[in-house]
Amino acid sequence: MGPQASKSYPGQRLVKPAGPRAERARQEIDYGRRDVAGYVFGALQPATGAALTTTYERRTTANWVDFLERVESWIAPDAERVYAVVDNLKIHGGMDVLLFALAYPCWEFVFQPKYAAYLNLIEPWWKVLRSLALKGRRFNAWAEIEQAVERATTYWNQHKHPFIWGRRRRHCQC
8 A cells, every 4th residue: 555654634524613704714734744654565355355454664575475474374275376466566576575486386476567556456445445544534653553454454344345346336327
């Protein structure tokens, strides 16, 4: 999902003035990051809609391999093939990742072309996660973001549905 910082995330609520009609609404100024930022790693099973997220303070090859180990224990043990669609980030092709691929031969890493993030099904799901976990909230610490992401992922998995690539249906043309 990229770097997430403890800051305010704008929501949809209107700010209405509490004082006289001539007084303008006031909003506290937010200067951005207040604490250490971190990263959210995620996996999505499009057929079922099940999602797994894990937070890390740094984006390193060791954290990536740790996340892959978590995904390996999360998926069904009888899975014949696991396709990991990843971008061309340097940590996705490190030596430790190659050793992981040798240890788990059912895994296949599919590198998407540059500037083609829309081909990865997890990218639109990040938008859903941001709206569930971050939108309209103010975070003062990375631990609060971790908790919000965990709660949002739990909520999503309780209400999961198959995730279909492409345009969403806006209105029924009955």
